[in-house]
Amino acid sequence: MSQGLSTTRTGRLYQQTIPQLGVGLLYNPSLELYLDACPGICDYVEIIPDMFWTDRGNLAPHRFEEIESWMKVLDKIAAQYPLTSHNISYSLGSAGIFDKSYLYKMKEWHERYRFKWHSDHLSFVKVHNEQQEEHNAGLAVPVPYDYEVLDMIGGRINAIKCSISTPFLVENNVYFIDLPEQELSETTFLNELSHDTSCGLLLDIHNVYTNAVNHHFDAKAFIAQLELDKVIEIHIAGGNEMAGMYTDSHAGPCPPEVWNLLDYTLPLVPNLCGITFEFHESYFHLLQFDGITRELNRAKAAWNLYHT
Numbered sequence: 001m002s003q004g005l006s007t008t009r010t011g012r013l014y015q016q017t018i019p020q021l022g023v024g025l026l027y028n029p030s031l032e033l034y035l036d037a038c039p040g041i042c043d044y045v046e047i048i049p050d051m052f053w054t055d056r057g058n059l060a061p062h063r064f065e066e067i068e069s070w071m072k073v074l075d076k077i078a079a080q081y082p083l084t085s086h087n088i089s090y091s092l093g094s095a096g097i098f099d100k101s102y103l104y105k106m107k108e109w110h111e112r113y114r115f116k117w118h119s120d121h122l123s124f125v126k127v128h129n130e131q132q133e134e135h136n137a138g139l140a141v142p143v144p145y146d147y148e149v150l151d152m153i154g155g156r157i158n159a160i161k162c163s164i165s166t167p168f169l170v171e172n173n174v175y176f177i178d179l180p181e182q183e184l185s186e187t188t189f190l191n192e193l194s195h196d197t198s199c200g201l202l203l204d205i206h207n208v209y210t211n212a213v214n215h216h217f218d219a220k221a222f223i224a225q226l227e228l229d230k231v232i233e234i235h236i237a238g239g240n241e242m243a244g245m246y247t248d249s250h251a252g253p254c255p256p257e258v259w260n261l262l263d264y265t266l267p268l269v270p271n272l273c274g275i276t277f278e279f280h281e282s283y284f285h286l287l288q289f290d291g292i293t294r295e296l297n298r299a300k301a302a303w304n305l306y307h308t
């Protein structure tokens with residue numbers, strides 16, 4: 001267990017009590033040595049379960065094969081840190097099918113690793129043809145914000161909650177093309193989804209910042225429109241510019257604007273249980289151990305002002 005913040009304080013999501021963990025890292029392979037070398041700085045580790053197995057597809061007889069060397073690393077981390085799960089393959093917005101065998105695999109992993117909460121994105125990555133064969137879009141595709149999609153995603157979240165009692169959160173997404181004439185705003189969609197399903201919100205502040213830069217809106221006004229007592233987790237990250245757009249590439253340290261938005265948001269989220277720093281392993285050279293510690297300590301200083 002981390003020597004960091006106390007986990008005796010809790011946040012509340014509808015009827016559920018969730019431990020306030022503090023400041024964590026989204027796991028990537030460049031962190032294996034860091035988590036050993038720098039104990040007591042990171043309070044929890046968030047994992048993407050899909051990284052730890054080979055998925056042969058939804059029609060394969062032995063679909064999931066856990067990767068032995070990766071599982072050893074995961075079991076070692078699980079012995080040292082509380083874990084949360086950040087999923088990519090519930091694929092909540094896939095119109096064709098909801099992947100129940102993935103859900104059953106995750107149910108097994110929740111029993112094994114006792115995740116404090118789990119989450120997925122307001123988007124989809126899986127598409128299916130007429131034979132129900134699965135294809136991967138290769139990125140998180142945003143969904144249209146209308147009532148039909150709201151009902152569909154709500155039904156899927158209810159199915160997840162029926163199988164897995166761990167609190168479930170939905171993360172706001174990045175979009176590079178603004179679909180015209182949508183029935184709902186993104187914030188109304190997220191608020192209604194939370195009401196309909198009792199799910200929590202994972203507020204990715206860097207995603208909000210990315211959309212605000214690319215679509216020219218006020219990031220603070222966007223955040224203020226959310227039902228902030230439903231925010232259980234915050235993501236922070238860095239990005240960079242490419243082809244005239246600002247991207248959510250998780251490129252090293254957080255920009256000053258993200259820290260500013262974090263400072264703005266923290267007094268408004270009474271049930272916050274964790275702030276997770278995300279970076280892609282290919283940008284480790286921009287951080288090194290000192291840089292990771294610097295980002296975590298900056299986040300922890302902000303957390304301590306409101307959540308200790």
Ligand SMILES: [Fe+2]
Pocket residue numbers: 171204235278
């Ligand atoms: Fe995120």
